[in-house]
Amino acid sequence: MSDLTLDQLSPGKPMRIEKDGKSICVTKIGDQVFAVDDTCTHSDASLSEGDITDFKIECWLHGAEFDLRNGQALTLPATQPLETYAVKIDGNSVTVEI
Numbered sequence: 001m002s003d004l005t006l007d008q009l010s011p012g013k014p015m016r017i018e019k020d021g022k023s024i025c026v027t028k029i030g031d032q033v034f035a036v037d038d039t040c041t042h043s044d045a046s047l048s049e050g051d052i053t054d055f056k057i058e059c060w061l062h063g064a065e066f067d068l069r070n071g072q073a074l075t076l077p078a079t080q081p082l083e084t085y086a087v088k089i090d091g092n093s094v095t096v097e098i
């Protein structure tokens with residue numbers, strides 16, 4: 001059972017899903033899909049409300065940037081990486097592997 005479908009994802013527009021008690025931020029960039037923890041590691045902000053540039057997501061609250069490919073915190077005030085999750089795409093089905 002998939003978590004969402006590819007056509008629910010607009011390019012560069014993050015979407016939050018809930019799975020196994022976790023909030024996950026899912027983003028399609030080109031034909032790749034990335035999944036990271038939705039909660040910023042700096043404080044309690046939802047990253048799916050942030051902006052995407054290239055492979056980066058910027059937290060709307062204080063502006064920390066993270067690399068969606070590996071979860072790394074790229075700019076202050078965040079210093080801790082985000083958890084990342086593997087994504088399986090099968091046709092139109094997208095499954096986040098937790």
Ligand code: FES
Nearest residue numbers: 040042043059062
């Ligand atoms: S809560 Fe994200 S940068 Fe502060």
